Amino acid sequence: MNSVLDVRAAMLQCLEGGQYHAREKIKQNGAQPYTDFLSIGLALKNCFTNPAKHDELIARLKPHADVIIGVLPPGIQSQGLLPTTEELADPNFKLLQLKDVSDEQLRKWIVDDGSLVYGELTSEELHNYFAAVCPLLTPGGHFVDLGSGLGKVVMTAGLNFPFETCKGIEIVPYRHRMAQERYLHLLKVGQESFNQLQAPTKPEDVVSLPWTTELLVQHLLNFPKRTSFMMGDMFTCDVSQASLVFLYSTCFGSFIHKIAHKMANEAPEGCLVSSTTHVMNHPGLELVKHLPAKTVAWTDVFVYKRVGTGPWPELAQIASYLPNLDEWEVKARELMVAATASV
Ligand SMILES: C[S@@+](CC[C@H](N)C(=O)[O-])C[C@H]1O[C@@H](n2cnc3c(N)ncnc32)[C@H](O)[C@@H]1O
Numbered sequence: 001m002n003s004v005l006d007v008r009a010a011m012l013q014c015l016e017g018g019q020y021h022a023r024e025k026i027k028q029n030g031a032q033p034y035t036d037f038l039s040i041g042l043a044l045k046n047c048f049t050n051p052a053k054h055d056e057l058i059a060r061l062k063p064h065a066d067v068i069i070g071v072l073p074p075g076i077q078s079q080g081l082l083p084t085t086e087e088l089a090d091p092n093f094k095l096l097q098l099k100d101v102s103d104e105q106l107r108k109w110i111v112d113d114g115s116l117v118y119g120e121l122t123s124e125e126l127h128n129y130f131a132a133v134c135p136l137l138t139p140g141g142h143f144v145d146l147g148s149g150l151g152k153v154v155m156t157a158g159l160n161f162p163f164e165t166c167k168g169i170e171i172v173p174y175r176h177r178m179a180q181e182r183y184l185h186l187l188k189v190g191q192e193s194f195n196q197l198q199a200p201t202k203p204e205d206v207v208s209l210p211w212t213t214e215l216l217v218q219h220l221l222n223f224p225k226r227t228s229f230m231m232g233d234m235f236t237c238d239v240s241q242a243s244l245v246f247l248y249s250t251c252f253g254s255f256i257h258k259i260a261h262k263m264a265n266e267a268p269e270g271c272l273v274s275s276t277t278h279v280m281n282h283p284g285l286e287l288v289k290h291l292p293a294k295t296v297a298w299t300d301v302f303v304y305k306r307v308g309t310g311p312w313p314e315l316a317q318i319a320s321y322l323p324n325l326d327e328w329e330v331k332a333r334e335l336m337v338a339a340t341a342s343v
Pocket residue numbers: 115116117118119120121145146147148149150151152153169170171172175232233234235247248251
């Protein structure tokens with residue numbers, strides 16, 4: 001290790017590969033903050049894997065095709081978070097029939113399921129993101145990632161800018177657990193790398209980065225105090241002190257208006273809020289930067305500033321994209337047939 005920049009690089013290296021993690025199946029109702037996620041999901045999955053129930057499944061899903069991420073809900077497919085009934089192996093689990101699930105419950109389930117799809121920006125995309133956003137910030141302040149997954153963005157934020165604190169909130173328990181494990185590993189690597197430093201370094205030395213000269217060695221040394229992870233629903237997260245709120249919101253399209261409403265009413269004036277893929281249309285959020293797809297990241301990034309005085313009433317959701325339902329049905333049936341053939 002020649003310099004503190006090498007220490008930082010070794011810490012950042014610990015954050016690689018999260019997008020490929022093995023997804024853990026959800027095995028218990030109530031382990032999930034979403035009520036009945038498992039029972040409703042298994043009712044759907046049982047129709048998905050039973051050809052005699054494909055017509056019923058199509059009929060129930062069709063009115064909600066506009067909120068499905070992809071063609072069929074990701075959770076019920078083989079890579080999804082729902083176990084098969086055999087994998088569940090719980091004799092006390094009471095299976096629901098799809099006919100016992102109301103349309104309202106079903107729509108909410110589809111939205112929740114879509115929001116759990118996992119993805120991460122690459123390190124290069126995050127580098128581009130912070131290079132674009134940090135010049136808009138003053139040192140200090142509080143970074144928040146809503147839906148923080150395995151913690152890559154929270155930890156990258158702490159290594160990229162002198163935020164006073166960086167916190168993430170994640171709803172899926174195993175992801176929260178993995179974020180904490182990765183955090184501990186990163187701290188260990190950071191400590192070992194500091195111990196191997198050849199040249200002496202002082203807390204007030206600058207860790208020189210293209211977008212800030214304010215990140216000091218002491219910020220890296222204080223990394224454990226500056227970083228935290230919580231398990232829970234983003235809608236319960238306190239953003240009242242935030243200076244930058246990050247959302248990898250590509251799968252949050254059907255409730256982006258709810259997030260915008262929370263930001264406009266709960267984030268402090270001047271706070272920056274960034275979203276991916278979906279715009280936030282709200283009078284309390286002013287667009288300050290649009291980073292089109294393929295400039296910073298594979299998708300569009302929007303950066304807003306919290307402006308004006310609320311409280312604002314909740315706005316209706318803007319009509320979402322409605323797929324061609326005949327085409328949707330053809331693709332959905334193809335997926336169902338392929339899944340049943342592979343069992
Ligand atoms: C696309 S991933 C992004 C992870 C992380 N922010 C990143 O960019 O590397 C979105 C994450 O949000 C989580 N999530 C979805 N809905 C949530 C909610 N209501 N509250 C907290 N986390 C949520 C998902 O479980 C998932 O881990």
